[in-house]
Amino acid sequence: MRDNQKRSLILHKKYQGKFAVSSKVSIKNNDDLSWAYSPGVAAPCLEIQKDKKHAYDYTSKGNMVGVITDGSAVLGLGNIGPDAAMPVMEGKAILFKEFANIDAIPLCLNTSSTEDFIKACVQLEPTLGGINLEDIAAPQCIEIERALKKRLHIPVFHDDQHGTAIVVSAALINGLKLIDKRMEDLSVLLVGTGAAGHAIARMLHQLGIRHIQAYNKDGAVTKNNSKDDISIQSLIDDAIIDVNVSEHATLDDLIKSKDVVIGVSVGNILSTSMIKSMNKDPLVFALANPTPEISPELAKDAGAKIIGTGRIDYPNQINNVLAFPGIFKGVLLNKIIDISDEIKAIAAYAIAETIEPTDLSVDYILPSPFDKRVVENIVNAITRHTENQK
Amino acid sequence: MRDNQKRSLILHKKYQGKFAVSSKVSIKNNDDLSWAYSPGVAAPCLEIQKDKKHAYDYTSKGNMVGVITDGSAVLGLGNIGPDAAMPVMEGKAILFKEFANIDAIPLCLNTSSTEDFIKACVQLEPTLGGINLEDIAAPQCIEIERALKKRLHIPVFHDDQHGTAIVVSAALINGLKLIDKRMEDLSVLLVGTGAAGHAIARMLHQLGIRHIQAYNKDGAVTKNNSKDDISIQSLIDDAIIDVNVSEHATLDDLIKSKDVVIGVSVGNILSTSMIKSMNKDPLVFALANPTPEISPELAKDAGAKIIGTGRIDYPNQINNVLAFPGIFKGVLLNKIIDISDEIKAIAAYAIAETIEPTDLSVDYILPSPFDKRVVENIVNAITRHTENQK
Numbered sequence: 001m002r003d004n005q006k007r008s009l010i011l012h013k014k015y016q017g018k019f020a021v022s023s024k025v026s027i028k029n030n031d032d033l034s035w036a037y038s039p040g041v042a043a044p045c046l047e048i049q050k051d052k053k054h055a056y057d058y059t060s061k062g063n064m065v066g067v068i069t070d071g072s073a074v075l076g077l078g079n080i081g082p083d084a085a086m087p088v089m090e091g092k093a094i095l096f097k098e099f100a101n102i103d104a105i106p107l108c109l110n111t112s113s114t115e116d117f118i119k120a121c122v123q124l125e126p127t128l129g130g131i132n133l134e135d136i137a138a139p140q141c142i143e144i145e146r147a148l149k150k151r152l153h154i155p156v157f158h159d160d161q162h163g164t165a166i167v168v169s170a171a172l173i174n175g176l177k178l179i180d181k182r183m184e185d186l187s188v189l190l191v192g193t194g195a196a197g198h199a200i201a202r203m204l205h206q207l208g209i210r211h212i213q214a215y216n217k218d219g220a221v222t223k224n225n226s227k228d229d230i231s232i233q234s235l236i237d238d239a240i241i242d243v244n245v246s247e248h249a250t251l252d253d254l255i256k257s258k259d260v261v262i263g264v265s266v267g268n269i270l271s272t273s274m275i276k277s278m279n280k281d282p283l284v285f286a287l288a289n290p291t292p293e294i295s296p297e298l299a300k301d302a303g304a305k306i307i308g309t310g311r312i313d314y315p316n317q318i319n320n321v322l323a324f325p326g327i328f329k330g331v332l333l334n335k336i337i338d339i340s341d342e343i344k345a346i347a348a349y350a351i352a353e354t355i356e357p358t359d360l361s362v363d364y365i366l367p368s369p370f371d372k373r374v375v376e377n378i379v380n381a382i383t384r385h386t387e388n389q390k
Numbered sequence: 391m392r393d394n395q396k397r398s399l400i401l402h403k404k405y406q407g408k409f410a411v412s413s414k415v416s417i418k419n420n421d422d423l424s425w426a427y428s429p430g431v432a433a434p435c436l437e438i439q440k441d442k443k444h445a446y447d448y449t450s451k452g453n454m455v456g457v458i459t460d461g462s463a464v465l466g467l468g469n470i471g472p473d474a475a476m477p478v479m480e481g482k483a484i485l486f487k488e489f490a491n492i493d494a495i496p497l498c499l500n501t502s503s504t505e506d507f508i509k510a511c512v513q514l515e516p517t518l519g520g521i522n523l524e525d526i527a528a529p530q531c532i533e534i535e536r537a538l539k540k541r542l543h544i545p546v547f548h549d550d551q552h553g554t555a556i557v558v559s560a561a562l563i564n565g566l567k568l569i570d571k572r573m574e575d576l577s578v579l580l581v582g583t584g585a586a587g588h589a590i591a592r593m594l595h596q597l598g599i600r601h602i603q604a605y606n607k608d609g610a611v612t613k614n615n616s617k618d619d620i621s622i623q624s625l626i627d628d629a630i631i632d633v634n635v636s637e638h639a640t641l642d643d644l645i646k647s648k649d650v651v652i653g654v655s656v657g658n659i660l661s662t663s664m665i666k667s668m669n670k671d672p673l674v675f676a677l678a679n680p681t682p683e684i685s686p687e688l689a690k691d692a693g694a695k696i697i698g699t700g701r702i703d704y705p706n707q708i709n710n711v712l713a714f715p716g717i718f719k720g721v722l723l724n725k726i727i728d729i730s731d732e733i734k735a736i737a738a739y740a741i742a743e744t745i746e747p748t749d750l751s752v753d754y755i756l757p758s759p760f761d762k763r764v765v766e767n768i769v770n771a772i773t774r775h776t777e778n779q780k
Contacts, residue, residue: 040398
């Protein structure tokens with residue numbers, strides 16, 4: 001076991017988890033009890049009964065987010081189940097607190113039925129101001145998110161899809177400032193078409209990219225070989241990815257003459273010769289964790305201009321924590337129910353613009369999550385957008 | 391609107407609810423992130439995947455309680471729904487925190503189906519160390535609690551039933567110390583046979599009381615008039631209540647020559663002449679809220695020796711907050727899954743024994759919930775009991 005894993009075990013045991021509850025008010029005598037609990041509490045209850053919207057005035061709902069999983073696709077560990085997913089959900093909950101002062105609660109649901117999962121989330125709606133879906137396997141995650149966005153009156157966001165897509169987009173926005181290429185001219189290869197890949201493709205399209213080809217475990221993505229995958233089908237139907245390629249095209253064939261390759265697949269799938277076959281000044285985002293699609297050292301040697309990974313120990317970490325705290329804070333404050341493609345693009349630009357143009361470099365295209373301006377910028381951008389719409 | 395209601399509204403709005411989340415650990419740099427979240431967090435996940443019991447070592451589960459309702463029987467307000475129930479559930483959650491340092495989360499479920507409610511609780515099990523069911527209408531609450539106790543491997547406790555029963559029992563235990571009567575000789579009338587009434591009857595039986603008659607909105611409880619109520623039927627089947635009374639018996643008839651009357655029904659249903667018809671030194675627990683079955687002043691005038699109510703502004707408040715924090719702390723610490731009749735009786739005696747014999751008086755049979763020894767005594771008693779069983 002690596003040292004950081006050992007240390008993590010020791011610290012998790014020491015604190016017995018990371019999540020705790022606190023009270024906004026002090027209950028020290030009968031007077032406190034009688035306003036915060038019985039009999040005074042009847043008053044806010046009755047106001048909310050009159051109009052559910054008052055829940056945002058008299059309860060914590062407006063700042064509460066459920067971090068909800070079934071444990072079916074946790075980190076790089078796979079389907080480890082809801083009990084074993086708890087350390088990740090607690091971690092996410094405290095990141096919400098630390099980075100955006102949002103009260104997030106971990107909720108690990110014991111079910112393997114998509115229908116039951118949806119039903120549980122629907123039942124949980126009265127308590128929550130928003131839902132952050134987490135670590136759910138594809139394609140169920142896409143079905144779940146779609147159903148919940150339709151049925152609920154609170155924002156729903158699957159972080160593994162959209163968080164990743166937003167931060168990749170921010171990285172691309174800043175990367176392009178360092179090379180002489182425009183969004184609409186870029187030719188992109190997407191390696192991996194799971195939850196994250198699907199969302200990245202949609203987001204790149206939203207940013208104006210018109211040439212995206214895709215490759216996954218079944219080979220080149222074409223009309224024929226993706227019949228059973230409704231999420232890929234929707235990308236084809238919406239003309240987001242270009243499937244006008246041979247079914248027999250290899251990864252070597254597809255990556256040739258691309259400007260950008262984005263891997264959300266498995267470790268070591270890309271070779272130096274592949275990178276060398278790309279267009280000049282290629283951007284390589286190798287996000288498989290913990291082993292990237294190609295090591296940053298090899299990619300650099302092969303001529304990659306800008307490299308991003310999911311790893312904390314390399315420059316340009318594509319870290320979702322850059323996105324979800326600010327996005328949820330922004331939509332909760334502005335009472336936005338639908339985290340639309342537009343909101344996601346606004347967030348991506350806000351993250352990118354946190355870095356001053358003069359500070360940008362190939363090793364610094366994304367701000368640190370500890371840079372407090374990240375959340376501020378996202379929140380301000382969402383607020384400006386909301387006010388402009390009024 | 392009364393002053394305390396107005397004040398409650400103002401304060402709830404000021405704080406925007408009462409519940410908040412906090413982090414047990416500080417996340418200030420990449421090093422913190424890498425043990426508390428990715429990649430270090432994989433280690434505790436994998437340990438729990440190997441053995442679910444490790445969740446109690448590496449996560450907050452062991453100290454987490456879900457305060458779960460459907461909003462169908464909130465305070466004295468009735469079926470106001472899950473949204474409007476949130477201020478009460480938040481209140482309960484912070485009482486757990488303030489009185490026993492338990493991390494409790496409010497969960498208001500949007501469903502009117504008993505089956506769906508049960509299913510949601512089953513799905514939530516991986517996150518929770520225990521479930522406190524709250525403000526659910528009878529008889530659904532009894533069915534729900536029974537089903538969950540069977541299906542889950544964490545303690546489940548419906549506070550409106552058992553919390554009330556335990557505190558009534560503690561009051562009775564101390565009350566008997568002030569009058570010359572023994573538990574087994576007592577003759578008790580129970581007015582009201584809903585969730586609380588049902589649990590009180592079972593608990594009194596557990597304490598050794600053998601003469602309990604009951605009266606409810608349909609009149610005297612007999613074999614015939616309770617056919618449709620499975621919870622009353624179970625009291626009859628288990629020989630807990632005596633139904634050997636005339637179907638036409640009135641409340642006046644039934645209360646005659648009783649030692650104790652316990653009301654969990656509606657305001658002003660008891661008269662002074664009824665109290666006068668009871669045995670010498672009667673105990674009157676009039677728990678209807680906010681208007682008791684008889685006002686303490688009238689009961690006193692009519693000769694009641696000891697009077698308890700649900701009201702904070704009279705002596706001897708039967709307040710569930712005396713029971714649930716200590717009971718949950720005790721069972722969580724001792725990893726007890728079944729909050730059995732024995733555990734409940736242990737808690738009742740522990741609450742009663744918090745008052746020194748020399749301090750006992752007719753106006754002081756229950757300790758203040760702010761007396762820190764209450765929780766300590768319950769926890770210690772449960773721990774001693776657990777150790778004796780090993």
